[in-house]
Amino acid sequence: KAGVTQTPRYLIKTRGQQVTLSCSPISGHRSVSWYQQTPGQGLQFLFEYFSETQRNKGNFPGRFSGRQFSNSRSEMNVSTLELGDSALYLCASSLALTGGSYNEQFFGPGTRLTVL
């Protein structure tokens, strides 16, 4: 079974631009979560989607948004990029059969975003 895939793997943008990252979950997984990983803040939860609905959102500004499509693929968008948005963005998928949070999350390789 193919794992979680994320595209692109690397991105370089300048301040003020916007960026869209893509995530394809493991086949059959309906929950997709996004995390930001930085050396200073560690792994921080951005949001989670289940069946095209955002069920949970972390403490990030509105510049960070996402969506999920009917095939469970997800995108996250960051508008008006700031230097502090430079990070590894990780996507994770899980079965979440009953909507609970106990299913282990399987992570993709991440997208390394650099904002200049």
Added chain:
Amino acid sequence: AQKVTQAQTEISVVEKEDVTLDCVYETRDTTYYLFWYKQPPSGELVFLIRRNSFDEQNEISGRYSWNFQKSTSSFNFTITASQVVDSAVYFCALSEARPGNQFYFGTGTSLTVIP
């Protein structure tokens, strides 16, 4: 409030030594789940184990073992006879039993196994 603490930032051991990675968690829920993930230099987080709050049995998988103690809110991870391939950052995570799948991660422990 939910919190996961991994007090050990970096650990170095010589190959074949045993090493224990500590994890302490905080939650007010009675039902919760604990996880360990490994992040090698490639960057991808690899799932190692899940434990639910009602199962305090220790678990062993090859050279890996986990000790879950609710009385001390700890979920420690031991690698026996460490190998160079064990070098990675290890994360402990907590998730509560509610929709939204939010995981709370510790800050990670960077393990270096010296040949």
